[in-house]
Amino acid sequence: MRIRNSLLAAWLSLAAGYPALAQQARTTAPDTSWVARSALYEVFVRDFSPTGDLRGVTRGLDRIQAVGANVLWLMPIYPIGVKNRKDPLGSPYSVRDYRAIDPAYGTAADFRALVDSVHARGMKLILDWVPNHTAWDNVWITAHPDYYARNERGEMTVPRDDQGKLTDWTDVAQLDYTKPQLRRAMIATMRWWLVQYGIDGFRVDVAGFVPDVFWREAIPALRSSVRRPILLLAEWGDLKMHRLGFDLTYSWDSYSRLKAVWRGAPADTFVRSELVDLQAMPPGGMRMRFTTNHDETAWDKPPVTLFQGSAGARAAYVAAALLPGRPLLYDGQEVESPQQLGLFVHDSIVWGQPDTLAARAFYARVLHLAESDSAFLASDLRNIETSAPADVISYARRNAAVFVNTRPRTVKLTVGGFVVDGARDLLSDQVQHGDTVSLPAFGTLVLEHR
Helix, strand or coil: CCCCHHHHHHHHHHHHHCCCCCCCCCCCCCCCHHHHCCCEEEECHHHHCCCCCHHHHHHCHHHHHHCCCCEEEECCCCCECCCCCCCCCCCCCCECCCCCCCCCCCCHHHHHHHHHHHHHCCCEEEEEECCCEEECCCHHHHHCHHHECECCCCCECCCECCCCCECCCCCEEEECCCCHHHHHHHHHHHHHHHHHHCCCEEEECCHHHCCHHHHHHHHHHHHHHCCCCCEEEECCCCCHHHHCCCCEEECHHHHHHHHHHHCCCCCHHHHHHHHHHHHHCCCCCEEEECCCCHHHHHHCCCHHHHCCCHHHHHHHHHHHHCCCCEEEEECCHHHCCCCCCCCCCCCCCCCCCCCHHHHHHHHHHHHHHHHHCHHHHCCCCEECEECCCCCEEEEEECCEEEEEECCCCCEEEEEECCCCCCCEECCCCCECCCCEEEECCCCEEEEECC
16 A cells, blocks of 8 residues: 555554554464354345245355355254244244254254255355253253252243343243353253254354353363364454454444444544454454344344435445454345344245345445455554545555445545555446545445555
8 A cells, every 4th residue: 555655654643543453363263264254144044035944045055155155144943932932933042952953944954955055165154052041941941950040939030131130031041050060061062063063153142141151161162072163253242252262243332333423423433433442352353244133133124224225235334344353244135125024023035126136246245355355354444534534434454445425415535544546446446536535425435556
């Protein structure tokens, strides 16, 4: 990257304030180079295909791979509890048997065929794991009642949150991790999926509700149980999860800040907060970058609605996905479906949305950059000053710069700290001419000097 001499001193001062974090391997983990290049695609089996089963996912793998994802994250595939079920179909996070597959989704052979098909494409597969609680009719309820937490009356209880308050998760019962026998059983069951089916890791539901002592015991055991690298994604934002051994944590705060900018907050506050978060990141840790997932779509709104249309959804995704970390797409996001997919119902994705081909091509291009361009595989991040700080998210990654107009109007700006003239836009393959950048409503530029 070339830098104007008149701006060099200012840039060096800024860089000194936000030193880059070196990627370092944890001693508890094997080589996880594929994890550092991962692009995740989350699938709710119930909604992904018209048949709503594992075979439907297998048939849709070409679609997932074509958009650039290389890691398939399956939401829970286990039988769903019937007792105290949340109507009409129950939550996939209410697990009746950790070692079984929901008959509505198919058989063990169907799942094995899916795993084999994923691996044949050079992709990976991780399973959603729910260690904090089980369904009220889980097989452990009768076989191992000692595994469960009790209230003051000695009764099994709904889960408490990390602050000790009772949740409204009335369809599940809390496990008790003070019990060594439970910890051993949970680790053994997770290892069973790694060994029996050859999966490549886990996304762990409400990982921060489970005591740290379990993860200190479980993560080294899981990583040593197979010779291949595995990916461990914690549904949690606290950076301590990386110190416990997780590869990825959720970027919830980033998501909230992005929504705030779209509602009118100054755009430059977004990157400044990301720099602070990156400074605190433990070595080897990464954020999972998203603009939706199953929770956000179900309880919030899908990106095409939340970010004011297709152009806004794409702009928000560029801003998030090209930050340090690994990007995520969720069911139908790449065709910009406006469906608000619920967790307790069946609502098949409508794949034939307006402008489907262009939308898929756009998200595929962004994922390609995140997976293969050296600028976006590094851990560094720098703020870039522009003449439109209230409207434009701007940051640099090595020799590349990202500019995102967060407003529904054209914004013209000048840039300090990065030479835009002569740089190529990696999204459109067009060369930027001149020192003034013009971004249309929700327009984006990803400029790079080569």
